[in-house]
Amino acid sequence: MSSTDERRFEVLRAIVTDYVATQEPIGSKALVERHHLGVSSATVRNDMAVLEAEGYITQPHTSSGRVPTDKGYRLFVDRISEVKPISQVERRAILSFLDSGVDLDDVLRRSVQLLAQLTRQVAVIQYPVLSSSAVRHLEVVALSPSRLLLVVITDTGRVEQRMVELGADLGDNDIARLRDMFSAALNGQRLEVASHAVAELANQAPEDLRQPFIRVATVLVETLVERSADRLVLGGTSNLTRAAADFAPMAGAMGSVLEALEEQVVVLKLLAATQNSGTVTVQIGEETREENLRGTAVVSTGYGASGTVFGGLGVLGPTRMDYPGTIASVAAVARYVGEVLADR
Template identity: 40%
Template sequence: MTQTRRMQVLHAVVEDYIRTQEPVGSAALIARHHLQVSSATIRKDMAALEEEGYLVQPHTSAGRVPTERGYRYFVDTLATVVPLSEAQRRAMHTFLDDSVNLQDTLQRAAHLLSNLTGQVAVVASPSLGKSRLWHLELVSVSDTSILAVVVTDTGRVAQHVLTVQELPSREHLQRLCDAVNERCGSLTLRTAASRIRALHLGDGMDDVRTLPELVAHAFEAMADEERTHELFMSGVSTLAHQRATAQDLAPLFDALEERAVLMHLMTELSETPDSRGVGVAIGSETNTPGLIHAAVVTSGYGASEADGGQTDAGKAEAAAVAPIAFVGSIGPTHMNYAVTMASVRAVARYLTTFLDHTGTTETSMAS
């Protein structure tokens, strides 16, 4: 008996259980996987895998089912993630290309991913903290209020009200906007804030002297926002049709309501992907009680590069930066990992390309 064959048996058990959600016996393995050994040998291998914590036998006379450790080994040893078929890719592009704006694209991406996997899909909007300034507009809305409208390179639009004691002239507001857009365009909001504070506005601009500090503070506030409500989710209703007990589903529904927890978990996974470009957490690895019987597959999309003012060392460090947002799928631990990983990765790559195109278009418009 070799360790290699034993792990082949484990892979076969996981594959069969994912397909049937029924305990897997030795006879079924031999019939489906042509293992070229006797049923007694397979039973011996399965018993050893049970002792090692990879399988469990729910009943004395039943076959085995994978444990969390068994799923983890299976996921880690998947040789490759098979890409979507050409027909699937065409269908994905056809569906997503019809979107009218970023929010519509993200909502469609969540719907598409849910359809591809049959699970809950979660898509986060690009983080303001990692996005870059494309355009600032300052609009007077009252005698003491100015609305700062910030458009980022990812298409996100954020607003912040600035309270002033005296309203500057429209001409001076425009001169400040022009200065910010010229000198801070393509910088992250936090870096732009530092540069705005150092702006020299020239003579005759006394009525806007206090505005750079207010604008810089607004940029920093936007960068700090968690924006947990900017999560696009689809497929929650499909959970009701999963082959799971109410005892398992209730905490999972509760976990889906905790958007801040999901945001933290999936952001962390997307920032530490494996060599296949995805992050996978199974059961207790999620550190979330409601997901103890679930698995999460996540991939980041977009890219945040070094600001122009950074040193070469800083740029090198930022070359491997975290993505600006994530795409993820949540399902039972017996999910089809190969399909889910391929689908999550494909949607993430589409969104990265979409944002690249959006940024290129906006830069062209700005020119």
């Protein structure tokens, strides 16, 4: 990049930084006063004219300063060379807060609560994807001689409970036989593999247990297959009210953003853009490919442990956001959520 291009990028960086902080259009005089750009006001004005012609900034009103466009934010984000790391104190506080969760649901609720507080945006986290999980334990509890409670616990901490009507009374020994056979087929298996193993096991059912065996197998297969409902946890939706002015130019304004958040499939699609933990993805404006979200930015990543991604998490807010700070917070929370769930 030439020295002229580099100088213009510094002007853009200054405009983005000031606009995020003030929400006011930025003029050349303010840039010269606030930033040590090392050039005259006339040069800054010329650089701003070029940036505007190239689509990186725009003038919202006559005789006003300039604001970044989605293209300008994209260049700014792409040129972020260093993300400010969180401090040791912040790391310990995050880990302690998440590790205090009593179960998976509580850990996920704490995650979005924390992320919303750190970024002052809407935070969202996906429940661990069943297909990426493995069965840690199968518990079979006899509620009565003809009714069982199946409890499937995954290595991501997810707990699925199902009732089974056996259609006949079974003794303790027969129930133990059922438990042992299914546990042997399931424990340690990825859920996709486990569902096939259960289906195959049903074909080998002992004749004296065939009817209850098939009923248990049917319920287990339904439990192990990925479900679309109850997959997301949101937090900090009220933070959108702070950004009402940012959404005003959009058709439908903030209401359209809230409608999009209610459609879980929309949010899941945005989170799916990040397939690897440790890699933070930033989607700005039209890059979300959602009409209702064209005034927003989504910063997301995957969370997991030992190279396995359990699901996605991130934040959604106006394009006018603190990208370096948001990226750092999303990466940190994702890292510690994965660690906490892996240790359970």
